[in-house]
Amino acid sequence: MINVAADSGSNRTGTVTIGGQTFTVNQTGAGIIAAFNMFDPLSQTGVVTACRVRGPINSVTICPLTSTSRINGASTLANWAWTVQYTYDGKAKTLTQSSGTIQDFQFSEFCGLSGSSAGGTIIPLTVSLTVTDSNGVQATATSGTGTQPALQFVAYTCGS
Secondary structure, eight states: OOOOOOOOSSOEEEEEEETTEEEEEEEOOOSEEOOEEEEOTTTOSSEESEEEEOOSTTOEEEEEEEEOOEEOSSOOEEEEEEEEEEEETTEEEEEEEEESSOOOEEEEEETTOTTOBTTOEEEEEEEEEEEEETTSOEEEEETTSTTOOOEEEEEBOTTO
16 A cells, blocks of 8 residues: 555556556646735735734724635636634634625624723634635635644724
């Protein structure tokens, strides 16, 4: 028996020789690779792992998430389904979006709610993105697993 690790990239070919006979093995790539990045455009440049929820009283911070998913082969990406979960202001929140045309997602929060602090309170985020190709094949990326970093937002009192 020969075991080969799953192919998480593009197509690959290998050979194995058994009893003097060489066999060629072709393996199709992962097909879809689901991935995403988070941004904090008001506080930081580039990709971040923490979005800072701060500002004047009654201000809202928007934390954008951008799909960087890609596909190997002839199919195309046909749907992006997002789920963001966290607990803030004493409430467990689940935000969802599923679209065949909108690839990215953003969520917003207010500063100064219960649980925020002047120095910033870390609120862990669970973000999942499931992409589906035109053949119905799906792949999912979740924050804090695989190559996706753990994500959070930092809740400040307003004016901090």
